[in-house]
Amino acid sequence: MNKGFVVVFALLLTACTGNITDLGALGKNQPRILTGSDSEVVLYDPRGIGPDGGQETAQKYCAGWGKTAEWKSRGGEDSDCVSSQLNYCATYTCK
Numbered sequence: 001m002n003k004g005f006v007v008v009f010a011l012l013l014t015a016c017t018g019n020i021t022d023l024g025a026l027g028k029n030q031p032r033i034l035t036g037s038d039s040e041v042v043l044y045d046p047r048g049i050g051p052d053g054g055q056e057t058a059q060k061y062c063a064g065w066g067k068t069a070e071w072k073s074r075g076g077e078d079s080d081c082v083s084s085q086l087n088y089c090a091t092y093t094c095k
Contacts, residue, residue: 031057031090034076038065040093042076048087049074055092062094070095 031045031054041061043054051071058069072091075081081089 033057033061034081034089036061038067038094040072040091041069042081042089042091044076044081044089046088049090050087051090054090058090058092062092065094067094069093 029045029047031043031049034042034044036042041058043049043057045053055069055071062069069092072093074087074090076089076091
């Protein structure tokens, strides 16, 4: 009975994630997107974020617009960006 449950759970998880290779990404702590448009995206990470820390997430976002992400600046307009000194937010340009 336990093996059946594990198999069903794995199949459901695979169906939800779309691909079994995505399971490795579940444990990754990636920055989250606060705001975005076709010209820029603002990311937030409570651990702090720098140019390289959000590049992968920003690139995936900008690729959806057929563009490439480039570092613009620390901080952002969102209220979650409480202090640019704490480096919680980063803004990337989609070019």
